Amino acid sequence: MTAPVLECQDLKVSFLKKNRLIKAVDGVNIHIDxxxxxxxxxxxGCGKSTLARxxxxxxxxxxxxxLVENEDVTRVKGKxxxxxxxxVQMVFQDPVGSFDPRKTIGKSILEVLGNFGLAKKADRKELVTEALEMVGLSAEHALRLPGQISGGQCQRAALAKAVVVRxxxxxxxxxxxxxxxxVQAQIIDLLSELQKNLNMALLFISHDLSLVRCFTTRLGVMHDGRIVETGPADEVVANPQHEHTKLLLSSLFPIPKRSCEFEPISPAA
Ligand SMILES: Nc1ncnc2c1ncn2[C@@H]1O[C@H](COP(=O)(O)OP(=O)(O)OP(=O)(O)O)[C@@H](O)[C@H]1O
Ligand SMILES: [Mg+2]
Incomplete structure (x- = not known):
């Protein structure tokens, strides 16, 4: 049996805030194949971003x-x-923040390849173009600064920067x-495509269950630092067991009745 790409075992972290102990991540166990x-x-505030951090x-x-592919990385540091x-790569909510505003998109992605020592120097530009094309952008976007592209395009560029290292x-x-x-729907479509084409696992974090259930196969529901329910996305939605899952599924977070079909990707927004 192949090892999970990620396994968290009883992971915990607390913060002291105004003399109050906040158990942001309180014994999380998850695995991703x-x-x-x-x-x-x-x-x-349930602890999703803290867990990602x-x-x-x-x-x-x-x-x-x-554990990443069975290797203990809990305290990995330095080189x-x-x-x-x-x-393990991560993309954040604010794509502009993942780029140096003074560097072109191409230079930033090129630097990633350099930092990891990937490919011959002469081949790196081509790999940058390939990564940009993979996310629906083009070589022309490599010449732009982060502030010279739209939010959706910048999120695509952030994805290119992450997937360039495979x-x-x-x-x-x-x-x-x-x-x-x-644009959300386009990015979701793109993520699904990248995940399949690159055979890459995805941990998709969101407060929006209607979005998450549409394209994830398994999901975990987090509440107060704990995973309170986990299972195949369809099953969890059809037959929620935990009160908090029911709450997420209630009127606060309406789930559209129609099937989760997004429009095909149109030219990059
Ligand atoms: N550096 C920190 N210092 C003190 N408390 C923190 C720190 N980071 C997070 N917290 C607290 O930990 C809890 C979990 O925060 P976290 O950002 O992980 O939630 P989240 O589920 O990502 O929320 P959101 O959906 O709003 O992004 C919150 O109570 C938050 O205030
Ligand atoms: Mg968060």
Whole structure:
């Protein structure tokens, strides 16, 4: 049996806020298989981003374990972070923030290839163009600054920067939240396409269950730092077991009755 691309075992972290202990991540156990699309859903403040920060080693956990392809990366630091980041990449809600505003999109992606020592120097430009085309942009976008493209295009560029290293797992934290609904659908379509074409696992984080259930195969519902329910997306939606899942499915977060079909990708917005 192949190892999960990611496994979190009893992961915990707390913050002290105004003398109050906040258990932001409180004993999380999840696993994601290679090439799988896992959705993490929950209301604001339930700990989704903190969990992503622990997994991506942007923050140390208090206890528990993080395994990537069976390798313990819970405390990975220094030069070992490089091979870790080649396997696990993350894209955030604000795509502009993932670029240096003074550097062109192409230069930023080129630097990623350089930092990881990937490909021969002479071949790197071609790989940048290939990554941009993979996300529905073109070589022309490589010449623009982050401020010279739209929000949707910038999110595509952020995805290009992440997938150029061919990660095994891509973590997307609310990547569509700042975008128009029509552009959201395009980005979701694009993510599905990238996940399949690159055989990459996806951890898609969102507060929007109606969106998450549409294209993830399995999902976890988070509440107060814990995963309160997990299972195949269709089953969890059809037969929610936990009160909080029922709440997410209630009028607060209406789920459209129609099937989850998005429009095909039109020219990059
Ligand atoms: N650096 C920090 N210091 C203190 N408290 C923090 C810190 N980071 C997060 N928290 C707290 O941890 C809890 C979880 O926050 P987190 O950002 O992970 O939630 P979230 O589920 O991503 O919410 P949202 O949907 O609004 O993005 C919140 O109560 C938050 O205030
Ligand atoms: Mg968050």
């Amino acid at each position: 290679p090439g799988e699309c896992f959705g993490l859903v929950g209301g604001s 622990l997994i991506t080693r942007l923050k140390d956990s208090d206890s528990g374990k993080i 070992d972070l490089k091979s870790f980041y080649r396997k 990660p095994k797992l891509l973590i997307c934290d609310e990547v569509t939240s700042a975008l128009d609904v029509s």
